[in-house]
Amino acid sequence: MKSSFEFQPTNPFATSCTSPSQVSYRFTHGVSGSNPQKVDAHLEVLLTKLRSSRRSVIVGPHGTGKSTLLHSFLPKLQRSFPKVAFQQLSNDPTIGFFKRIGERSRAGKRIRDAILELPPDGLLVVDGWEQLNWSSRWRIAKSAATRKLTLLTTSHRGLAGWTLLHETRESPELILALAGDLLNDSPHEIRKLVGGHLKNRNLSPSTNVRELWFEMYDVVEDADSQEVKYNG
Numbered sequence: 001m002k003s004s005f006e007f008q009p010t011n012p013f014a015t016s017c018t019s020p021s022q023v024s025y026r027f028t029h030g031v032s033g034s035n036p037q038k039v040d041a042h043l044e045v046l047l048t049k050l051r052s053s054r055r056s057v058i059v060g061p062h063g064t065g066k067s068t069l070l071h072s073f074l075p076k077l078q079r080s081f082p083k084v085a086f087q088q089l090s091n092d093p094t095i096g097f098f099k100r101i102g103e104r105s106r107a108g109k110r111i112r113d114a115i116l117e118l119p120p121d122g123l124l125v126v127d128g129w130e131q132l133n134w135s136s137r138w139r140i141a142k143s144a145a146t147r148k149l150t151l152l153t154t155s156h157r158g159l160a161g162w163t164l165l166h167e168t169r170e171s172p173e174l175i176l177a178l179a180g181d182l183l184n185d186s187p188h189e190i191r192k193l194v195g196g197h198l199k200n201r202n203l204s205p206s207t208n209v210r211e212l213w214f215e216m217y218d219v220v221e222d223a224d225s226q227e228v229k230y231n232g
Helices: 036-051 066-080 097-116 134-146 172-182 188-199 209-231
Strands: 055-059 084-088 123-127 150-155 163-167
Touching (some): 055 066, 084 097, 097 123, 097 134, 123 134, 134 150, 188 209
Parallel strands (some): 055 150, 055 163, 084 123
């Protein structure tokens, strides 16, 4: 007897499927939310707003799509600016305090070096602005202004004197729509299983979707393992 999950090529919640570079940002739930033309129209609005300010920030809690939005936005940004420098920073909670300080200092230097390679009216994108120490943020912002660059960052909160470009937030409806996108090619049994787990969760605008996908990954893996064991 064949497993009903045998034709599932990979777990739809694997990192290779859910990483910011692999999925398109959804501005709304519903069928139109994943429509490429609708997404592009939203990005055009953000581009117009970005061009009117030298410093803009995308704000939102952990795991609400800030990095995903940047990756979806990047191709349009690369076509719209003379040159784009993209720097993605991460906060690894497993490393020690002093090592974290050293990494933040090195990240600041990498970004300052990238600034020197940008022409006037170029764009510097920093995903994870809060991962930099105070002095690095100050020096980067000052250097960008001196060289007449546009600066776009992500942050967990608004920044004084910066334009709020977009605020990422989730809703139960949007989270279900995002899960539906990932499960589009999955067997009916997997879609039903994940849907049942999500409906029993207390989903809210502050839900960390990244961690939720890790949880759903385990749900799918457990289902696959149990099915194989049952049919063995």
